[in-house]
Amino acid sequence: MANARRGEIEAVIDGRAQVLCLTLGALAELETAFAVDNLAALAQRFATGELAARDLIRVIGAGLRGGGASVSDDEVAAMQFDGGVAGCAQMVGALLAITFGTAERVPADP
Incomplete structure (x- = not known):
């Protein structure tokens, strides 16, 4: 199970739930x-929103390894993603x- 406080997400890849995290x-x-x-x-490179398929592969691979x-x-290039290419792009x-802090995170405990 993914922990948003650690910067993790969960995605279905090849029919299985996987945790991805971009560690240092x-x-x-x-x-x-x-x-x-x-x-x-x-971050600026990613902010353009112009990612090639090979870029998605690199980010997903790094995220899976980080997870x-x-x-x-x-x-990773041979894997199947829920939602196809659109689902893959949404996951990335x-x-x-x-x-990079643009998603709403779970607030820290006081």
Whole structure:
């Protein structure tokens, strides 16, 4: 089960519920993949909303690995997503939103 306080989301991939999380390691992986120098540049890159299919694969792969799965990007490319490509894009949007603070999070306990 995903924990929004930790920046996790849950998505159905290949018919199974999976937890995705962009940990610091996953974000560093994406900085390298997108050839940017820092998190601000990475966030700006994603803010354009112009993501290619290979970008979705990279983000999902990093998110799955951050969530504890041992998968390669090639394996991600062969996966099936609830809702098809549109569902895949929505999942990536939700993961980026919770990671970069644009999604509503569960309030911290007082």
